[in-house]
């Protein structure tokens with residue numbers, strides 16, 4: 377699904393109002409209803425709910441939510457933060473409507489008006505939404521600080537008050553730290569940026585039937601991979617297919633002391649549907665690989681400890697394989713660099729480049745030009761920084777990422793929470809699967825195996841990256857569900873891969 381910027385979100389609201397057509401007040405009612413449906417499902421017990429409203433349309437949503445919850449017998453307290461003399465029209469309409477249901481609306485003008493908040497209460501934050509245009513200050517700031525100090529559960533309407541939807545906040549901005557964000561229709565860019573984690577919490581979109589045609593036509597470089605979209609990428613298997621149909625991949629992996637990386641990438645490659653797999657490892661890894669991964673063919677390198685290229689076992693040149701995956705555990709020995717340098721010009725089809733192969737690229741930048749177009753590079757942020765430059769915030773990082781993918785015509789998977797897949801066309805697809813349990817040694821090697829397998833099966837490289845990252849994260853989520861994230865190891869992730 378698309379991620380739109382604030383101007384586009386505003387235009388989308390207007391397009392919905394004009395084209396459906398629907399009165400703005402009714403659209404607000406629809407948004408409030410969608411929020412309340414989620415809320416009632418999630419908080420079925422009628423705990424005391426304190427709703428904090430600003431004076432714009434986010435506040436209007438809050439007032440409508442208050443009325444709808446009161447109608448459902450929820451004990452609700454409304455607190456309007458009166459930071460300015462004027463309210464929006466739809467705020468005023470909803471204020472009048474609320475007054476028909478309850479007399480009790482509280483106003484916060486001074487700090488002493490801020491109510492106490494207890495741990496068994498739920499706070500709904502409807503102070504500021506996507507209309508945020510400056511840092512929070514005065515009574516808005518004090519109210520947010522009080523909410524953040526409180527032990528109550530906090531649910532933000534649309535976006536946490538004080539958080540910009542599509543531009544960086546200053547370090548000292550005061551922003552709501554919600555447990556949940558319930559946002560309308562589409563996620564906001566701010567939600568998928570690592571620095572904002574605590575200003576988003578767990579986020580969900582609720583459908584308020586905004587104008588589909590506007591969304592379809594709106595230009596944006598940013599996408600979030602919906603599970604439905606990821607599943608659609610999966611190739612169906614013909615019952616008459618044979619192992620040749622799914623390609624023959626070559627993995628160049630491992631070195632003395634890092635043969636685990638070779639095993640993990642090989643096992644993940646096989647578990648991701650590759651037809652045939654050959655793994656080239658330094659000679660010392662031969663018994664390891666033949667024992668741990670009997671399904672793979674093995675090409676022992678001429679060198680005992682590191683990869684150098686030549687092998688005693690006859691085989692086609694790397695360029696003849698359907699694809700090549702290189703990097704996990706290979707180290708940076710001069711002989712390995714020499715091999716890499718010789719190898720690249722012989723490859724014409726997209727490959728997967730990871731780990732130490734990326735570090736070799738950073739240290740020998742002229743090699744970047746030799747990487748076959750549409751190859752997939754899978755750096756974590758440190759590796760990406762070495763490949764490019766440092767950034768001052770997540771937004772600048774996205775710019776650098778898009779430029780890099782476009783300039784070098786490669787697909788870059790920037791790993792982390794919400795891994796970002798940058799395409800040669802300059803788009804970025806954020807992934808939502810995965811959990812902190814994946815921050816453990818070897819999970820990157822697993823991803824290399826997954827992506828290599830998908831390329832071998834003929835997936836378009838962008839689709840391979842989007843689907844592979846999604847499936848890898850989902851496997852991690854399955855493991856975390858079964859055994860918790862802390863004890864998760866990379867082999868578990870291999871075993872939990874499923875393609876359906």
Ligand SMILES: NC(=O)C1=CN([C@@H]2O[C@H](COP(=O)(O)OP(=O)(O)OC[C@H]3O[C@@H](n4cnc5c(N)ncnc54)[C@H](O)[C@@H]3O)[C@@H](O)[C@H]2O)[C@@H](O)CC1
Pocket residue numbers: 386389390400403404407430431432433434435437459464503504505506507508509510511512513516533534535560
């Ligand atoms: N436009 C629509 O049709 C819909 C809008 N919806 C809601 O409307 C929200 C956007 O509403 P608004 O555009 O009124 O904006 P907000 O409610 O976010 O902000 C209200 C006003 O506060 C002022 N403001 C900005 N930064 C401030 C700050 N730091 N301190 C104090 N005041 C500040 C701005 O002048 C803005 O007009 C969305 O987040 C969403 O919750 C929903 O009802 C869905 C439909």
Ligand SMILES: [K+]
Pocket residue numbers: 434501502503504505532533534535536537
């Ligand atoms: K809000």
